[in-house]
C-alpha cells in the first residue's frame with residue numbers, strides 16, 4: 001500500500017511487462033470510496049488495503065469503476081459483496097460490466113473480418129474478470145461525492161480511451177485520480193502493444209481538458225492506473241507525452257495510407273503494428289479504426305465504397 005496523503009491510499013500490483021495496475025481508496029470521516037477494482041486476482045489485497053486504511057470493510061459505500069476495461073472492473077463482484085457497497089460506473093459502460101459477452105464483443109471483436117473470435121482473445125479479455133455485477137449508480141461530470149470532513153470527489157468525464165471514462169479531483173488534498181485517461185505508450189512499458197483509444201476525437205478533447213485543468217490547478221499529486229505517481233510538473237509532462245503519442249499515430253497513419261495507396265483496414269493496421277514492432281491485437285485495431293474515421297471526417301483521408309483508404 002502507498003499512502004499518497006492522509007485521505008488517498010493506493011494499492012499497486014504488477015499487471016504486464018513493467019506496468020502495474022492500481023486501485024485507489026479515498027477515505028473521509030463518514031465513508032470511503034474505492035476507485036477501480038483491478039483484476040479478480042487482486043481482491044484479497046484490495047480487502048487488506050481497505051482494512052488497513054479505512055478499518056471496517058463496510059466503510060466503503062461506493063466502488064466506482066473509472067471505465068469498464070477488464071483490468072479496472074476485475075474484482076467488482078468480490079469487493080462489492082464483501083463491502084456491501086454500491087457499484088458505480090459511467091452509464092455508457094453498464095453493459096460491459098453486467099454482461100461479459102457484450103464486454104468481449106465490443107472490446108475485442110471490433111472488426112471480426114480482420115481479427116475474428118479466437119480463444120487467446122477470450123482468455124486475454126475474460127480471465128481477469130470475476131463475475132458480472134449490477135451497476136447501482138452512474139456518476140457523471142459535475143457530480144460531487146462528499147465523504148465527510150471536507151473530503152470531496154468532483155467527478156470529471158474523460159472519454160476517449162473508451163467511450164466513457166471518469167476521473168476525480170479530491171479537493172481536500174488537491175489530488176487528481178485517473179484511470180487510463182492518459183494512455184501510456186512510450187511512457188511505461190506495457191509490452192509490445194498499443195494501449196490506445198477507442199474514440200479518437202473524444203480522446204483528443206480529453207487531453208485538451210486535462211491540459212486546461214493543469215493550467216487552472218496545481219495538483220499536489222496525480223494518481224493513475226498504470227503510470228508513475230506524479231506531482232503537477234510530472235502530470236504536465238504526461239499530458240505532453242500522451243498528446244505526442246496521438247500526433248505520432250496520426251502522422252504514421254497518414255504516411256502508411258499514402259504508401260499503401262488503396263490499402264484495406266487490415267493492411268494499414270498491420271503496417272502500423274510492424275512499424276512500432278507491436279503485436280497485432282484488438283486494442284491497436286480499434287485505435288486504427290477510430291483514428292482513420294477521424295481522418296476521413298477531417299477530409300484528410302478518403303475511404304472508398306470497398307473500404308480502402310487513400311490520401312484525400
Ligand SMILES: [Zn+2]
Nearest residue numbers: 067069161180
Ligand atoms: Zn483501460
